Amino acid sequence: VVAILPDSSAGTLSSKPRGSFSVSQALNGAEGPHRNHQPFPGSTAHDAVLVLDPSPGENFGHPVVLFYVDVNVTKKRCSHLDGIYLDECLTLALKGQCQNQLKRRHAGPERLLGLGNGHSRLAGGAPRSGNRLVERTAGGLCEVHFLPMVVGVGDSNRTQRLRCVHAEFARCPQPLLMGSASMPMSSCELNKNTRRCHQQPLATHLSCRLYQTCDHAVLISGWQQQITFQHHVQNLQRFYRMLQNNGFHKDHIKTFFASSGQLPEGSYSATEKEVIRNHVSYVCRKQHCADTLVLYLNSPTRNDGTMLLWDANLNGIADLKERYSVNELLADLAGCKATRVLLFVDQSYSGVLSKRLRGSQKHPNAGFLNVTLAGAPCNVTPPLTDGELRREYQGCQNLPTALWH
Template identity: 65%
Template sequence: MKIQCVSLLICALLIGECCGSRVDRWVRTGLQYLKLNLCRRVSLPESECKKMSHLHLSGVVVYVSESGSGKVLAILPDSYSSGALQSKHSGFSVDPSADEESRTNEELYPGASAHDAVLLLDPSPGESFGHPVVLFYVDFNVTKKKCAHMDGIYLGEECLTMAVKTRCQNQLKRRRSRSDRMASRLRARRSPVGRTARMEHSSGLCEIHFLPLVVGVKDTNRTQRLRCVDHPDFARCPQPLPLTSPSVPISSCELNKNTRRCHQQRLATHLSCRLYQTCDHAVLLSGGWQEQITYQRHAHNLQLFYQMLRNNGFHKDHVKTFFAGNGQVAVKETEGMYPATEKEVIRNHISYICRKQHCVDSLVLYLNSPTRNDGTMLLWDRNNNGIADLKERYSVGELLADLAGCKASRVLLFVEQSYSGALSKRLMGSLKHVNVVLLNGLPWVQTAEFWASLHPAQCLIDHLSKSPVPSRLGDAALGLLNVTLAGAPCNSTPALTEAEMRKEYMGCQNLPTALWYQKRPKSDISRN
């Protein structure tokens, strides 16, 4: 008798070893496969390959889709190119602005292949997304011959195939036809550099960096079916932040599109810069992308960094925090909390305070979002379709455009996310970012904790020297860091008193009228 399992939890409770042993078999087979084959199929650095070869099951977090409810599709945030949702194989595209609720999943995700189940192994559960994870498709009732044709692992009752992205084109790899494979081998034999050509093809495959949205083929609600497996042999499942209803005052409620909803007060960016005054400002950005990868540590990081800023004189009105979606638990210690769903609000705020003369002295950005391997930050999946469209991602180019020619005395980027090297490379030698310093010499896990102990009289470069990881900074960056966070000089003689620090450097300072008008563009003066 074939028992249909409604979910992994029910399986574990009702029939014990049925689903448990099956998932355990998948996991052990998949782990062995990735140890032996992963680095031959995707272009991972040598250090990552070495790490994978020594993996133990107890260090891997396991995710499996709920079974027994039909075929499923696995959708990654970068499954499709920007703009239209397009499939290379289907030959047509779908306009993402169209009404998604009226379309089936086959129409919404053209070219995605359906499978009976999805298995995902996360070998780095303590690291920020994105980082390399391993995704397998599971198909039932497949013959051994067909499984071999799919490059799969035949387990008697199931066929396990590894999913990869082909040539970094944001598509889950689909099996090539036999004629395509034979033509490719023939070209490689005929080429005088056949071996090199094969190596280039191999290095073109890209690893997967995020948990996919796994939805039923006929599920119009697009419910996430990928669940973490709590098992004594596997690593412990991370604990996502609980969802809650936004607690917004009634005065902030308004009618939107004929439905009664409560909204937080809009960010009044134009009130951030006052006449004859310069202040220290900060923007804290922690996207999260979706509930399943927004953890308690992300909220804790914001609390630590926010409190450090307040201890160093930053006024609460000048620290803007953009965190997750509307339903996540707010960080109580912070004020000025907004959802990370509002990309234009984030960009407009940064651009505005950067371009206002004398508005900002020290501008601090703390970045703690899931990141693609090109440095692009994922903000939040507003429409719950699993795909990061233009409004849901913040690229390195967009961030640098917002900071270009910033009129702040110094712009300090504290990065606690993956692939900060992409941002670092773009900053090197840029003449539009001479006052921008990227502080990414620390392991991402410890960034907020490391800077939490910074006190108002401490020089940034002195605190940075305490890091166990040496920082490689140029002379220009070292000069910008030879001050306190509020811009006070280091090691002055005699030393500045606490009262002098607060009056002359911390928070906000009033500017003399002559200084205010001295550097203002003539066009601004004439308008007044």
């Protein structure tokens, strides 16, 4: 098998900092001086892949430890590969072409696995002492932050073979139920008249009405079935209900999730970045369209803050159309004409976006104090009644004609 990552160049992984071939080479069909026309040539193939997730309750990306497992490797050969020998040879996989690939770090995988202090065991292996891997880097930009797509050599369908194993450490998460919606978009494009490929179009221009300002929301979640779980669906549903409880009309809450068919009617697939960006931009640019604009972000995230949208072609690699970068999001929100813009960043590396917003002069309506989600003042005497909140702040308010002209 080979392992493919979504967040590095062409899915590149390396099991050794010197003298090894990368997955990108395998995907291109190159192996040293010879050319192999199999989809995944043998240079990067291994007998198995082992992934240990030290933070199973956290959203991806977060650091995971990924090993290649090879049988019929001698102890001497395994040591030469900087591996851990336990009848099989385990070699640490790191992202290739990363900036600190050759930097040394003292906190290696052995410390993560408890192998650095005296004699200890790994996965039932024999007692052993420290290993040269402790000198290897396992951190920073070289860390693996996602579960890889593990594909058998020669499998042109790219069937995911990585499976979660329930251990005492943590339960396996509840997987996302997928039907025909998992069909690659490329196949749908060849059969646009088929019912299962039908997608509800997003009529963004209907979101803003004359002489009216409304509260709007955009919810984004999901990358791939392997790291998108039922609790992500529940996150979206709970946030959706919270918005409705605060007066947001269902027509003004746009949910982008997975491919299609995983959520109730009214949601949209997260396969078209331009649709998402155009909608956010339109609501922001249209004068008097949005009073409050809420963005709820719950996608897997690279360490530079880039959100991963749904893997439309199911190749395991986050292509350009499947990534929503911090720069792109900030450009879509720059100079937004909404009265206030609220971002709920329920994902990893939220500090990147937060820092950029704090230092920006193009996003002045993100700072607010003492107002509710719909913009009502918090400290008025006497307090506003529920009827006054709904009429004057929540949902939509009519604007005088003079204001428009």
